[in-house]
Structures are given as structure tokens and as C-alpha cells.
Amino acid sequence: MKGDAKTTVHANPFMPEPARIIRTQMLTKDVKFFQIRLADMEKALAFRYSPGQFIMLSVLGAGEAPFSISSTPSRPGLLEFCIRKAGTVTNALFRFKENDLVGLRGPYGNGFPLEEMLDRDILIVMGGLGAAPLRSVLLYCLDNRDKFRRVILLHGAKNPEEMIFREEFYSLKEREDLECFLTVDSDTTGEWKENIGVVTALFEKCRNINPADTAALVCGPPVMYKFVLKELVKLNIPKDQILMTLERRMKCGVGKCGHCAIDYIYTCLDGPVFTYWDVLHMRELI
Amino acid sequence: MRIVKLKKENLFPFLEVISKEADLWAPVKKYEDKHVFKAVEDFSEIDLDYQRTIIPPRRILLPPKTNMFEATQNTYKEDFSNVSKKIIFGIHACDVNALVIMDRFYNFAYDDPYYTRARENTLILGYSCWPDEHCLCKSTNTHIVTEGYDLFFSKLDTHYLVWIGSSQGDDLIRKQPSLFNEDISDKDIQTYLNWQKEREDAFQAEIDFIDMPDLIELKYNDPLWEELGKACLACGSCTNVCPTCNCYNVYDKPILGKNASKIVRCWDACTLENYSEVAGGENFRENRADRLKLWYTHKLQAYISKYGKPACVGCGRCIVSCPVDINVLTVGKTLSGEKVDAFWKRFNLQVKKEVRK
Numbered sequence: 136m137k138g139d140a141k142t143t144v145h146a147n148p149f150m151p152e153p154a155r156i157i158r159t160q161m162l163t164k165d166v167k168f169f170q171i172r173l174a175d176m177e178k179a180l181a182f183r184y185s186p187g188q189f190i191m192l193s194v195l196g197a198g199e200a201p202f203s204i205s206s207t208p209s210r211p212g213l214l215e216f217c218i219r220k221a222g223t224v225t226n227a228l229f230r231f232k233e234n235d236l237v238g239l240r241g242p243y244g245n246g247f248p249l250e251e252m253l254d255r256d257i258l259i260v261m262g263g264l265g266a267a268p269l270r271s272v273l274l275y276c277l278d279n280r281d282k283f284r285r286v287i288l289l290h291g292a293k294n295p296e297e298m299i300f301r302e303e304f305y306s307l308k309e310r311e312d313l314e315c316f317l318t319v320d321s322d323t324t325g326e327w328k329e330n331i332g333v334v335t336a337l338f339e340k341c342r343n344i345n346p347a348d349t350a351a352l353v354c355g356p357p358v359m360y361k362f363v364l365k366e367l368v369k370l371n372i373p374k375d376q377i378l379m380t381l382e383r384r385m386k387c388g389v390g391k392c393g394h395c396a397i398d399y400i401y402t403c404l405d406g407p408v409f410t411y412w413d414v415l416h417m418r419e420l421i
Numbered sequence: 422m423r424i425v426k427l428k429k430e431n432l433f434p435f436l437e438v439i440s441k442e443a444d445l446w447a448p449v450k451k452y453e454d455k456h457v458f459k460a461v462e463d464f465s466e467i468d469l470d471y472q473r474t475i476i477p478p479r480r481i482l483l484p485p486k487t488n489m490f491e492a493t494q495n496t497y498k499e500d501f502s503n504v505s506k507k508i509i510f511g512i513h514a515c516d517v518n519a520l521v522i523m524d525r526f527y528n529f530a531y532d533d534p535y536y537t538r539a540r541e542n543t544l545i546l547g548y549s550c551w552p553d554e555h556c557l558c559k560s561t562n563t564h565i566v567t568e569g570y571d572l573f574f575s576k577l578d579t580h581y582l583v584w585i586g587s588s589q590g591d592d593l594i595r596k597q598p599s600l601f602n603e604d605i606s607d608k609d610i611q612t613y614l615n616w617q618k619e620r621e622d623a624f625q626a627e628i629d630f631i632d633m634p635d636l637i638e639l640k641y642n643d644p645l646w647e648e649l650g651k652a653c654l655a656c657g658s659c660t661n662v663c664p665t666c667n668c669y670n671v672y673d674k675p676i677l678g679k680n681a682s683k684i685v686r687c688w689d690a691c692t693l694e695n696y697s698e699v700a701g702g703e704n705f706r707e708n709r710a711d712r713l714k715l716w717y718t719h720k721l722q723a724y725i726s727k728y729g730k731p732a733c734v735g736c737g738r739c740i741v742s743c744p745v746d747i748n749v750l751t752v753g754k755t756l757s758g759e760k761v762d763a764f765w766k767r768f769n770l771q772v773k774k775e776v777r778k
Contacts, residue, residue: 139506148531153495174495195492196675196682200700222700236494357703384699386671386689389531393668393689394696396715399723404530418641419705419715 148389151193151238152178154214156231162217162299166264167229168205169216173239183242184208185249186272187380187408190241191388192216197227201385203268203407204242209278214239217267217299243388244407247272247378252350256285258341258372260363262334262355263292266299268380268407269354280312284348287314287341291334291355294323316340334359338366346371353379364411377411423591424605427574427581431600433464436510438597443506443544446481448474458509469511469576472553473736477664478509478516479523482539483686489535489671490684500683504538508593510546515556515736517547517570518563519664522732526667535686544589547573552624557735557750559624564735577612626740628753630731633721636756641714645755650710651772652745652765657690659716659748662738666690691715717752 157170171192173179184190185208193199200222206215220229231237257276261269276283288307292298298319308315316337318330330337334355351367353360360379367377383395383402395402398417409417427435436445447467449459456471458478488500520540527536547570558564566573571590575582583601585591594601660666670689673682689696692712697705706712724732739748746763754761 146532147499147534149489149534150499151492151497193492193684195494195680196673198673199671199684219701225700238492238497382699382703383705384697386669386686389533390529391527391531391533391667392670392686393691396691396719396723398718399727419711 149240149387151191151199151240153236154192154239156233156235156237157213158233159231163297165220166217166299167220168299169218169228170206171214171216171237171239172212174236179212182211182214185242185246186275187246187268188242188244189268189388189407190214190239190243191385192224192228193238193240194224194227194231195238197224199238199386200224201243201388201403203271203380205267205270207271207274207278209275217264217270219264241388243403245405247352247380247408249275251376252276253282254284254348255376256287256344256349257283258287258289258344258349258351258367260289260334260351260353260355260367261291262359262363263297264299265354265356265359266290267354269352270300272352277307277310277313285314285344286312287316287344289316289318289334289337289340291318291320291337291359294319294321295327296323314340333362335362335366338370341370344370344372347373349376351377353377367411374412374415375410378408379411379414380407381409382407423585425583425585425594425601425603426605426609427583427601429580432574432581435597435600436464438600439508439593443508445508445510446478447510451475458512460507467511469548471511472550472556473513473515473738473741475738475742476662477519477736477738478512479519479664479667481507481509482520482523482543483536483669486685486687487535488683489686491676491681492673492684493679493681497684499534501535501538503535504542507539507543508546509543511548512545513550513736514547514566515558515561515563515734516664517545517566517573518558518561519734519736520545521569522665522728522734523667524569525728526665544571544593545569546571546590546593547584549573549575551620553737554625555737555740555750556624557626557628557733557737557740559621559735560626560628560630561731561733561735564620564624575613575616577609577616580609582609582613626737626750628750629757630721630725630733630753632757633731633753634725637718637722640756643756645752646710646714648769649713649747649752649765650708652768653692653709653713653747654744655692655694655709655712656744657693658742658744659739660690660692661688662742663720664734664736664738665720665732668696691719713747717749720749721753 153174154171155174160168162168189201189203191199202216205217276286349372351372385395386392388403390401390404397419444460446458447461448456448471449466450468451457456474491498527533570586573584668689669686671686674685675682720732733749745765751761751763
């Protein structure tokens with residue numbers, strides 16, 4: 136090497152920050168709940184994000200993957216995730232115990248448009264692991280309850296054992312300022328007291344909403360979108376007030392690696408939250 | 422901008438002077454008519470009579486594999502060992518324009534330090550070229566340079582006209598100004614103008630990029646894409662040789678014997694099967710046709726909507742490297758309704774015949 140290379144200081148957006156696993160808990164047979172905090176306390180307290188954003192978690196030797204944040208910024212300090220065992224990184228994460236270190240960087244993405252949701256009815260529709268990103272915005276709405284009007288939650292799962300945050304949602308049912316409806320495709324436990332059927336069956340419960348003033352938030356498995364979107368349109372909710380958060384392969388989170396590109400946008404920069412209007416005008420979104 | 426003159430015999434002495442402080446990369450013949458950019462010590466290796474290198478010069482800035490970090494459980498040490506002072510000499514106008522596109526891309530929204538650091542330590546010394554039957558750069562308006570170079574050499578009979586495009590380029594000239602002279606005669610100007618006119622007329626391949634965004638939109642569901650998908654080998658050649666492709670993958674490479682890993686980024690290609698696959702097995706673009714559509718939409722439509730010009734600089738690399746003739750020229754022409762003679766066309770005819778049996 137000849138001559139000294141110039142070394143202008145560039146902030147490195149790929150630099151992970153060590154973070155400690157505070158608590159883990161199995162939610163279902165393959166979904167685990169993680170509470171994580173940046174190891175540096177000052178940085179942990181200064182960490183700001185908004186519901187709907189995601190972070191990149193890295194495990195030494197296994198790699199890095201994007202995860203949506205399940206906790207709400209209205210309860211600072213700890214970050215919460217629910218993670219399904221699905222690939223290399225998550226398999227490695229499942230072996231981690233409390234106090235172990237992982238790498239964390241972010242937050243990335245646009246998050247939900249909280250400003251536009253103010254003073255509106257909030258209709259949250261989640262299916263399966265779709266509860267992971269939507270729990271963040273649900274808890275945010277509940278913590279800032281006076282800023283929103285009705286808050287309705289429709290949550291569907293295959294069976295009671297696979298419903299993540301089941302106990303938490305049970306206790307939320309006690310709240311009078313939340314309309315919480317749970318459903319399972321089939322009851323495998325024999326103890327299920329809530330609705331049985333697909334999540335679209337729950338739309339009966341919200342026929343009396345004021346569609347023009349409703350923000351609908353949807354996340355779930357790909358097959359769910361088709362049916363839920365149909366119902367939401369039937370309710371006359373404007374397409375740009377139907378919000379959904381999407382999953383894509385991501386290797387950087389900052390619009391460089393290209394994997395999440397759709398048309399002229401990058402899911403990591405311009406998403407992961409899109410409106411139904413976006414979906415109709417950009418092919419390949421869902 | 423200023424233009425000076427350099428006698429042909431003074432070129433190597435000039436390279437000698439400037440390569441004292443930086444690694445000089447230049448085109449070198451690899452085999453037959455294939456060239457590569459290589460760090461040269463011995464200038465006799467340099468072959469300026471080349472058409473296009475196999476791999477575009479972006480590989481000098483971000484090699485196929487770049488170490489990003491050396492990591493342990495709680496430390497991440499940045500690895501910028503790829504960054505050194507470099508001079509790329511002999512790079513053609515299309516590739517200079519491609520680097521301008523890369524500069525803009527890597528600085529968009531977030532600054533990519535691995536590219537930016539390498540780029541700001543690299544000087545670009547362009548070199549004039551003569552089109553062959555695959556050069557499309559006149560159609561993309563990238564056959565000339567207006568930015569992105571430090572010096573640009575235009576070859577005339579006995580000397581070069583040297584454009585000075587930046588203050589760093591000027592610094593290079595000032596290392597030994599006696600090699601250059603500034604008295605450009607009327608005859609020189611005429612020779613240059615004649616050469617330029619002849620070169621403009623020498624382009625054979627042509628395609629209208631202005632209509633591409635609309636055509637891709639209108640023909641989004643055209644059977645063309647399925648035809649291409651049937652013939653495509655999903656080998657990733659087109660993306661690896663494209664001077665404006667930038668997709669990459671990241672993986673951890675454990676360091677044996679230590680509880681540590683190297684975090685490596687390596688080139689990826691959107692035409693490969695697992696490109697859009699997420700954990701759990703969901704693949705958003707399982708179909709080859711969808712992946713090809715992504716590539717062409719991105720280059721010829723999305724980029725134009727976003728930046729006003731295509732992400733294709735007409736270098737012709739995809740034309741010479743695709744084994745089944747799926748390239749900007751054949752796809753673009755088919756989209757505009759022209760008949761093309763390409764392997765994938767003949768292949769699909771065969772497929773259809775077999776089906777008929």
C-alpha cells in the first residue's frame with residue numbers, strides 16, 4: 136500500500152451495538168419473547184423509536200436479521216421482540232440465555248404514521264406472528280389513550296396454544312377502553328372461551344365504526360391480507376387509512392443491500408409500513 | 422475545466438510519477454480479447470487497446486468480498502483494510518458514468534462508509550474509446566463524460582488531449598508539469614473534432630431509453646417475461662458484470678480457535694433464486710421471470726422515475742456475457758416491438774414446438 140489513505144470519519148450505519156438479553160420466555164412452541172437492552176446504559180436510555188420500526192439483531196457466528204419491535208416507546212429502556220425459530224439467526228438466538236450479548240442496530244424504517252392516527256378510531260387486525268409489530272402500536276395507543284378514540288383489537292391464531300401474548304390479551308379484555316376480540320381457527324385445548332373461526336368473522340363486531348375517521352392496521356401471514364383487506368374496504372375505510380407492515384429479506388436496513396427493493400422503493404427506507412393505496416399502485420408489495 | 426496536451430511518449434513517465442504515491446490500476450489483457458483491471462507495477466502490462474473489462478471497475482472499490490468487521494461477543498472492530506490510495510487509469514466513459522451513479526446511490530439516505538472511504542481515496546483517470554457492435558452508451562448518453570473524473574485522456578495521433586476535471590487531477594499534472602504543454606494548435610482542435618465526429622457515427626447498437634418506463638409499465642404482464650424466464654439460467658452473470666449493480670449479502674465467517682467472527686459482505690445478484698427468500702422459506706420471487714422483471718424494472722424504469730436517467734450506462738457487458746442473449750438490447754428492443762434474433766427467442770420456439778407434439 137502506497138501513501139496514507141485519507142480517513143475522514145464516517146458514521147458507520149452497519150456498526151452493531153452490544154445489547155444484553157434481560158429476559159426470555161417461550162410464548163408458543165416455536166415463538167420466544169425477548170427483552171433486550173443496550174449494554175451501555177446511557178445509550179439504552181437515549182434509544183428512540185416509533186411503533187412499526189424494526190432493528191437488526193446480530194448473533195456472533197450466525198449473522199444478522201431484521202426484527203420488528205414489539206414494545207412501545209412509551210415504556211422506555213427495554214426493547215421487546217417475539218421471535219419465531221425459522222432460520223440460522225433465530226435458531227442461534229433461541230440458544231441464548233439471560234445476560235448473553237447480541238448485537239443491535241437501528242431503529243430503521245418509517246413506522247406507523249402516529250400523527251395521522253391521532254383522534255381517530257384505531258382498528259388493529261393481527262394474525263399469528265403479525266402481533267409482533269402491532270403489539271407495539273397497540274400498547275402505544277393504550278398508554279396514550281386520550282389521544283385516540285375507540286381502540287378495537289381483532290386477533291386471530293390457529294389455535295389457543297399458538298396465540299402469542301394470549302395471557303396479555305386476556306387481561307387487556309378487562310379494560311373498558313379497549314374492544315378486544317380474540318379468535319382461533321380451532322380449539323385444541325377445550326378451554327377456549329372466545330370466538331372460534333377466522334379473523335374476518337370478527338368484523339361483525341365493528342360494523343358501527345365511523346370509517347372515514349378510522350385507521351386500520353393490519354399484519355399477518357400473506358394469506359390473511361386478501362380476506363382482511365376485502366372486509367376493510369367493505370367497511371368503507373379509505374384505502375390510504377389502511378396500514379400494513381410488510382416482511383422482506385433484508386441484509387442492511389439502510390437501503391444498500393438491495394434485497395428489499397420493490398419497484399423504485401426500498402422496504403427498509405420507505406416501509407415497512409405501507410398503505411393499501413401503495414399496495415394497489417406498486418406491484419409485488421403483497 | 423482545463424485541457425492540456427501530453428505527448429504519447431510522455432504517458433509512461435507521467436504514470437511513473439503519479440504511481441509513487443498510490444496503487445495504479447489499469448486494464449491488462451487476461452486472455453484473448455478479455456481484459457481486467459489490475460494493480461500494475463510493470464507498465465508494459467497495460468493494454469489500453471481494450472473494449473471492456475470482464476468485471477466493471479466497481480470491484481476495485483468494493484471487491485466481491487469485503488470484510489466489514491472483526492467481531493467478538495461485545496466488540497465490533499471496523500475493517501477498512503480494502504481502503505488504500507488508488508488511481509484507476511484507462512477507464513472508459515461508460516464506466517466513469519457508472520461510478521457517478523454508484524456515488525449517488527451509496528450516499529443516498531445513509532452514507533456507506535465502505536464505499537465512500539474507498540471512493541474518496543481513488544482518482545479516476547478516464548481514457549477515450551472506440552465503440553464496437555455492443556456499445557450502447559450513445560443511447561444512454563454516457564459515451565461522453567461531464568463529471569466524475571479527475572483526468573480524462575483523449576487519444577489522438579501523436580498525443581493525448583487531457584481534460585482536467587478536478588483539483589486533485591490538477592495536482593497530478595503539477596507533479597511534473599514539464600511533461601505537458603498547453604499550446605493546443607488549431608490543427609489539434611480539428612483533429613479532435615474530426616475524431617469525435619467519426620466516433621459519434623461509429624455507434625452501431627441503438628435503443629430508445631426514453632420510452633422504457635412507459636413500455637415496462639404497459640407490458641408488465643406481457644408473455645415476454647415468461648419467455649425470458651424459461652430461457653434464463655439464473656446464473657447471475659448479468660448482475661456480476663453490470664457496472665451499476667450493487668446488491669450484496671452479509672455473512673459471518675468464524676475465526677477458528679477464537680471466539681470471534683469476520684463479518685463479510687459479498688456480491689449478491691437479484692437473478693439468483695434465494696435472493697428474496699426470507700426465514701421460514703417464503704420466497705417473494707421464486708419465479709425466474711419475476712426476478713428478471715425486477716432487474717429490468719429497476720434499471721430501466723425505477724431508476725428513470727427516481728433520477729431521470731436509466732441505471733444502464735450502455736457498456737455492453739450483459740450483451741457479451743449472457744449465455745442466452747437476455748440483455749438490455751434484446752429485452753429493450755422486444756419491449757419496443759422490434760424483432761430480435763436472440764438465443765432465448767429460438768429456445769422458446771423449440772419449447773413451443775415440443776409442447777405441440
